[in-house]
Amino acid sequence: MRQGLTGVLSEAAAKLYERLVVSGGLSLVEHPDLDDRPETRELVEKGFARKRYVGAPLLVPVEPARAIDNALMIRQRQLLDQYQLLVRLRDEMHALQQAYRSASxxxxxxxxxxxxxxxxxxxxxxxxxxxxxxxxxxxxxxxxHFSRPPDPRSARTLPAEVVQRGVRLRNIYSRAALEIDGAREMLQLSVEAGWTCRVYPELPMKLVLVDDRAALLPLGPTGMEGALFVRAPVIVAALRGYFELLWAASVPVDGGAVKLAPEQDQVLRLLLTGMTDAAIARHLGISERTVRRHVGALQEALRVNNRVTLAAAAVREGWV
Incomplete structure (x- = not known):
């Protein structure tokens, strides 16, 4: 039995369809039980077989190419019905939400x-x-800040369909967070689950942001003492802007190891040769402002305040 058929037919129906294709059809007289079998009804309903009463009654297969077209049309109708059901459900939930808020x-x-x-x-x-x-x-x-030491098993994983539908998962860690026992392993598991992670020297708080519509802000260091659930568009937009500023200034990490973005790596290596910002900008075809921004991000990531100590810290961290 071909495995592909079981994606649209039950196993019994798939076997019967292949038998019909090979034989060209089965006599309903010679096989009187065939007419009442559930797999026969399934094939007829899904457009894979039909009953022919010209001469001796037969159960004959529909041409495979047309049968697949029939199956696709049925599946499309089912998807449309499901979509319409979800739309109705969303509208009903919206009405119930309004009633809930009115009673608050x-x-x-x-x-x-x-x-x-x-x-x-x-x-x-x-x-x-x-x-x-x-x-x-x-x-x-x-x-x-954790209420208890981080457990790698608590790494934030989301169902694969969340990533498959194009949702970007981004997380910024404070440098100190990656120095806690178990944090590196937890980060590695997060990366494997689809998160893109970066590190920033110090972060003032934990935060969860979803799209441009909601945020969870902690009332205490760990975020578990209490939280603000914010849906005010102006506040959420401000928090999103703050996150993007941190993201631009943070350094990528891959499974716990710092991994510079290609342009950051190029700027750092050219800086270590003694080239000026202007020379680096000309060499890479970018602006001097962009060069200075990369240098500033590297200094913040390594927690140094000048270019001399930046070079020593980059070598110490194994970035070059």
């Missing part, structure tokens, strides 16, 4: 924009739910 003791407009959460389990669950619902981006900041 808080003013609906305030409850919609900012919510204080103190239940640890609820905060963790909301973080996961937000990530699963992402349409374009999930962004987070991770500091060295």
């Amino acid at each position: 003791p808080l003013a609906p407009e305030i409850d919609e924009l900012v919510q204080v959460m103190t239940d640890r389990a609820e905060i963790g669950a909301l973080s996961v739910e937000l990530s699963l619902s992402a349409r374009t981006d999930v962004m987070s900041l991770e500091t060295e």
Whole structure:
């Protein structure tokens, strides 16, 4: 039996269809039980077989190319029905959400924009739910503050379909966070799960951002003492802008090892030869401002404040 058929037919129906194709058809007189078998009904309903009553009644196969076209049309109709069901469900949930907010003791407009959460389990669950619902981006900041030592098994993994639908998963770690036991292994597992990770010298807080529509802000260092669930567009946009500034100034890491972006690596290597910013800019075909931005990011990542110590720190870290 060809494995491909089992993707659209049951195993029994796939076997019967292949038998029909090989034989050219089966007599309903010689096989009286055939008419009432579920696999026969399945083949007829899905357009893989038909009953012919010209002369002796037969169950005959539909040409494979047409049968597959029939199966595709049925699947397309099913997908359309499912999509329409989801649209109706979304509209119904929106109406229920409005009713829920109207019944809230808080003013609906305030409850919609900012919510204080103190239940640890609820905060963790909301973080996961937000990530699963992402349409374009999930962004987070991770500091060295944990309520308990990080367990690699707690690495944030999301179902493969989240990544497959094009959602970008980005995480920035403070340098101190990567120095905690277990953190490097947790980071490696996160990278394998689809996260792109970077490191920044110091971060003021943890943060979870989803698209341009929601954010979780901690009320304490670990983020589990309490959190603000923010949906105010102006605040979320400001937090998104802050995250992007940090992202541009942070250094990529791959499985716990610092991995410079190609242009950062080129700037660093040319800087170590003694070239000026202007010469580096001409050599790479970029602006002097871009060169200075890369140098500043490298200094921040290595926690140095001048180019002399930058060179020594880059060698010490094995970047060159």
